[in-house]
Amino acid sequence: MYTPSSGGTTDYGAILFSQDLISTSFCATIGGEKALELRSSVIESWEVYSSISYISFGEYLQSSNTITKRSWDIQVVMGTTFTF
Structure with missing residues (x-):
C-alpha cells in the first residue's frame, strides 16, 4: 500500500x-x-424487512496502545411494504 510501483518506499505511511x-x-x-x-384479490404483494446495525467510535492512542473515548450506538429498522 505504501510502496510506489517504481519500487522503493514513500513517507506516506509515516x-x-x-x-x-x-x-x-x-x-x-x-x-x-x-x-x-x-x-x-386486494393486495398483490406484501414484504417485511428488518436490519440491525452496531456502530462504535473511539480514539486509538499509539503511545499507550489503548483505545479511549468509546461511544457506540445500536440502530434497529423494521418495515413493511404493500402493493395493491
Whole structure:
C-alpha cells in the first residue's frame, strides 16, 4: 500500500500515522427481507424487512496502545411494504 510501483518506499505511511491519536470507527449491519404469500384479490404483494446495525467510535492512542473515548450506538429498522 505504501510502496510506489517504481519500487522503493514513500513517507506516506509515516505522515498518515505520525500523530499519536488516531480516530477509529466500526460498523456492522445485518438485515433481511421476506415476501409473504397472500390469497387476497386486494393486495398483490406484501414484504417485511428488518436490519440491525452496531456502530462504535473511539480514539486509538499509539503511545499507550489503548483505545479511549468509546461511544457506540445500536440502530434497529423494521418495515413493511404493500402493493395493491
